[in-house]
Amino acid sequence: MQNLVLSVLLWSLPCVAGLTWEQSSAVSLLRTHCRACHQVGVNRFLVTSDDEKQWNYLFELPTDRSLSNWADRITVVLKWPTEDPKNLTERNPPLSRWMPVGIERYRLAEKTIVAEPARNFLLRVLNDRALNCPNSFESEY
Amino acid sequence: MGYRAWISGLVVIFSQSIGLYGAPIDFMSASKLAPLLSALPHIKDRQIYSILRDTQTMFYDHDSLIPVYQDSVTPVLGVRANTTGLKIAVEGDRIFTPQGFRFPFGHTAGLDQTSGVYVLTFWSPPRHDGGYWPVAFYKDDTTRWRWIFPTGTVFGEILFTKSPSGRQIPFEIRVRHRYLTGWSVDVLRPFPTAESLANQIERFRPNWRSVPILAKAMEHLKRNDTLVKTHVDPGYYTKAFQGFDGFLDLLPDLGDSDLVENLLTQTEFVSALGEVWKRDGQNESYAASTEAAFSIVPKGYRGGLYAVNEVSCNRCHEQSGRQIGEFNFNTVLYGEVWGEDRIFTWHPFDPIGRFDGPYESNRIVDSRFSRAGLLEDYSPSSLHPATQYEKLPRPFKIHWR
Numbered sequence: 001m002q003n004l005v006l007s008v009l010l011w012s013l014p015c016v017a018g019l020t021w022e023q024s025s026a027v028s029l030l031r032t033h034c035r036a037c038h039q040v041g042v043n044r045f046l047v048t049s050d051d052e053k054q055w056n057y058l059f060e061l062p063t064d065r066s067l068s069n070w071a072d073r074i075t076v077v078l079k080w081p082t083e084d085p086k087n088l089t090e091r092n093p094p095l096s097r098w099m100p101v102g103i104e105r106y107r108l109a110e111k112t113i114v115a116e117p118a119r120n121f122l123l124r125v126l127n128d129r130a131l132n133c134p135n136s137f138e139s140e141y
Numbered sequence: 142m143g144y145r146a147w148i149s150g151l152v153v154i155f156s157q158s159i160g161l162y163g164a165p166i167d168f169m170s171a172s173k174l175a176p177l178l179s180a181l182p183h184i185k186d187r188q189i190y191s192i193l194r195d196t197q198t199m200f201y202d203h204d205s206l207i208p209v210y211q212d213s214v215t216p217v218l219g220v221r222a223n224t225t226g227l228k229i230a231v232e233g234d235r236i237f238t239p240q241g242f243r244f245p246f247g248h249t250a251g252l253d254q255t256s257g258v259y260v261l262t263f264w265s266p267p268r269h270d271g272g273y274w275p276v277a278f279y280k281d282d283t284t285r286w287r288w289i290f291p292t293g294t295v296f297g298e299i300l301f302t303k304s305p306s307g308r309q310i311p312f313e314i315r316v317r318h319r320y321l322t323g324w325s326v327d328v329l330r331p332f333p334t335a336e337s338l339a340n341q342i343e344r345f346r347p348n349w350r351s352v353p354i355l356a357k358a359m360e361h362l363k364r365n366d367t368l369v370k371t372h373v374d375p376g377y378y379t380k381a382f383q384g385f386d387g388f389l390d391l392l393p394d395l396g397d398s399d400l401v402e403n404l405l406t407q408t409e410f411v412s413a414l415g416e417v418w419k420r421d422g423q424n425e426s427y428a429a430s431t432e433a434a435f436s437i438v439p440k441g442y443r444g445g446l447y448a449v450n451e452v453s454c455n456r457c458h459e460q461s462g463r464q465i466g467e468f469n470f471n472t473v474l475y476g477e478v479w480g481e482d483r484i485f486t487w488h489p490f491d492p493i494g495r496f497d498g499p500y501e502s503n504r505i506v507d508s509r510f511s512r513a514g515l516l517e518d519y520s521p522s523s524l525h526p527a528t529q530y531e532k533l534p535r536p537f538k539i540h541w542r
Contacts (some may be wrong), residue, residue, distance in 0.1 A: 035415035036450035040425060046415075102451040103318075103325040 005023045019052050026125040029111075029118055030074070033104040045070040059129065071126045080122055085109040161270035162514045168201035177261055177301070182311055183409040184329060189316055192265045192295055199264045201486075206262075209490035211504075212476025213283040213464070246381075246457050246478045246485060249298055249315070251428070256443035259301040259309060262486050266515060267293030276510070277519035277530055278489060281539055286504065287462060288481045288489065289519065289530050294319040296484055302405075302439045305398050310405045312438055317454075317484065321531050324458070324483055328449045330428065331408035332437060333416040335362045335390065338404070338429070342395075345403055354396035361393050365421040377469040380527055380537070382456045387446035388426040390419050394433035401435055414450045458483040463537050482533060489516050 019027070030038075031046060031054075039046040048054050058071040067073075077100060085105040100108070111118035178200075184190040192198050252258050266273045274291035281287055290296075297316040301309040307528040314329040332338040339362040342349060349355040361367055368388040375384045395401055417425045428444035429437055438444065447453050479485055491505040510516035519525055 024177070037415070037448075037452055039415040040448045040450070042423075051151055103320050106320065122530065 019089045022121075023129065024051055024053050024126045025113055025120055028056050029108070029113075029122055029131055030054075034074075034100070034103065037101065045074070055129075058126070071129065075123060075126055078119055080119065083109070083117065083119075162512070164513055165199045165460070166513055168199060168205040174200055177299075177309060180309055180311060180406075181299070182406060185409050185411045186316075186327070186329060186456065189295075189297070189314065189327075189329065192297075193263065193299075195265065196324070197265070197268070201262050201264070206486070206488065207492040207493050208479055208486070209488045210476055211285050211490075212402075212478045213285040224341075224434070233390045237536050246460050246480075249300065250454075250457065251444035252300075252439075253441055254443060255439040256441070257303050258442075259303075261299045261301065263297045263299065264487065265295040267291055272514040274529055275515050275517040275525075276487075276489065277517055277525045279435050279519040281455050283539060285462065285539075286481075286489070288516075289525075289532055290482050290484065291525075291529050292319055292321050292531075293529075296487070298486075302435075302537050304402050305435055306402075308402070310402065312405055313444070314410060317458075323451065323533060325455075326414075326449065326451055326454045328413045328444075329410040331405060331410050332415045332429065333411060333413040334419065335419045335429070338362055338437065341404055341408055342400070345400060345407075346397075352396075354394065355400075358393045358395050365419060367391075368419060368421050368424050368426050370424070371443075371446065372477075374504065379459075380468055381460050381463075388421075388424045389430040389443060389445045390426045390435055392429050392431040392433065392438075394431075395436060401437060404437055415448075415450060415486055418445060427444060439467070455483070458485070459536055461485060462535070462539075464539075467537065 028051075035046055038044055045058065046054065048056055058074070059069050061069060085108075108119055109117070113121040116124075178193070180539065181193055184193070245525070249258075249260055252260075266276070268274075274293065276288050276290055278286055294318065295318050297314060299311050300313040300315070302312045304310055312331070316327045316329070317324040318326075332341065339359055342355065342362075344358060346355060348465060349359055356427040368390055371387050371389050373385050373387055375382055413428070416427070418428050419426050425448075426445035427448050430442050430445050431438055432440055434440060460478050461483050463478045465476060465478060480487065489506055489510055491507040493505060506516065519530070521527065521530065
């Protein structure tokens with residue numbers, strides 16, 4: 001029983017007790033590469049300078065329950081079909097939303113985090129968090 | 142090698158022999174430019190800081206590089222210069238007036254309702270092999286000339302407002318940086334947020350609470366419920382963008398012109414990319430506005446309506462070269478939206494080209510560009526590699542009419 005409690009505690013730790021360095025790095029990547037368009041307007045998901053609050057916000061249930069949370073939507077956009085960013089004219093399939101707009105898609109494609117392509121790193125860390133903490137928070141914003 | 146390449150080669154050899162090749166063009170006299178450059182603010186962005194102080198960077202304004210606009214619509218093909226007071230023939234609705242253009246493209250966004258704002262443009266082409274990567278031009282099948290700026294080109298606008306003492310003071314610097322498939326953007330401002338302005342006023346006027354007019358301004362800055370809803374009407378240009386609601390934050394008069402001068406000249410300009418001047422719930426304004434005669438932005442400035450990012454700026458910039466008749470049929474006599482490759486202010490033509498010339502005979506290239514090696518006939522296979530030059534996609538079709 002004791003082991004079970006410990007396992008549950010360890011499993012849920014990343015959800016309640018600060019961010020891992022990977023999660024902090026993921027927040028930093030999002031701030032760097034997404035802020036021009038996603039710190040403003042209706043598609044805003046960068047909402048606070050507090051890393052932990054910002055991270056948790058990505059997994060909150062949106063007010064409109066028909067939408068997925070931001071982590072899911074970011075994952076869809078970052079799932080490029082190749083490792084290289086393509087031109088906006090080369091979207092495949094047409095009108096799909098897998099390509100971020102602007103120069104940041106190139107900068108993101110060139111960046112690595114401990115030898116791991118930053119885009120893959122983001123996808124992995126977002127996915128890990130979603131698996132470990134399936135219960136989303138209600139939005140404070 | 143075609144005859145054009147031979148001619149280009151001869152021009153380069155001649156220009157090299159007299160020292161013009163690879164040298165920047167002096168569009169403006171030193172006596173006019175020097176006081177403007179000496180008024181440049183502190184800038185956090187090291188690249189822009191360096192460009193603005195680089196002797197290779199070229200500066201021009203509306204008078205020193207006169208906009209020369211193209212018209213590929215029959216029957217009046219060619220180019221014409223927009224010189225002060227020139228009356229433009231337009232059928233039907235008078236979108237253009239002798240006093241100024243009311244067209245939404247081709248002037249600096251947010252300045253429609255201001256007066257006395259001076260715009261100084263800077264241009265930094267990338268260096269290559271002792272000269273420049275030049276602007277590459279070509280003709281399309283409408284008779285219009287088009288051009289591509291090489292990767293690494295930087296354009297920008299320094300916006301000046303005039304103090305009551307007559308001093309020209311920069312209040313904003315806009316930057317566009319060409320990468321292979323687009324232009325990245327930024328706007329540098331001393332105060333990208335209302336909070337940053339409030340903090341600086343507290344620093345410069347610690348006794349602000351005892352000055353009623355300043356206390357009122359500070360209260361305004363610290364409140365979020367001051368945004369005023371405004372609708373941006375697309376007018377004739379719904380094919381370019383739909384109308385949208387935006388918000389302005391009208392700063393009260395600070396009542397202290399010395400303070401305003403100090404705020405603008407002694408504050409480091411920082412990036413406003415993705416910044417919000419003030420947010421009230423879902424409502425956002427992206428820059429300050431004011432009706433005061435002298436403040437950190439000019440009276441009537443409406444930059445608060447436009448977020449600083451590529452998507453926002455592209456709404457207008459990607460319309461360069463589009464036939465104006467597409468927006469409003471009554472303006473078919475007036476050619477295309479000025480500029481090319483998403484830059485409105487740069488034109489390769491000599492303003493001596495005249496409206497009354499037949500067809501293309503009035504299109505004369507400004508020889509300063511070719512002498513300096515800054516303009517070449519586009520040769521994608523040899524001189525202008527695909528790693529450096531790429532035609533940008535357009536949201537419209539080019540067609541003959």
